[in-house]
Amino acid sequence: MDFVADQLADGRRFRSLTVVDIYTRECLAIESEQRLKGKDVVLALNRIQIQRGVPKFVYL
Secondary structure, eight states: OEEEEEEOTTSOEEEEEEEEETTTTEEEEEEEESSOOHHHHHHHHHHHHHHHOOOSOOOO
8 A cells, every 4th residue: 555646737736545465466446536535545445345355464
């Protein structure tokens, strides 16, 4: 899970939340908004949990 930030040609900024399974290298989620809030992160993680289940290991 990581955040990426960039800027459009007109100067507007946006952030993207990326969630990747490091074992399979599969992208589990990409959420992009001008403002990502904590609730957006929680919603993305809950959606992944429903679709894929809870991970056995979490690497930090």
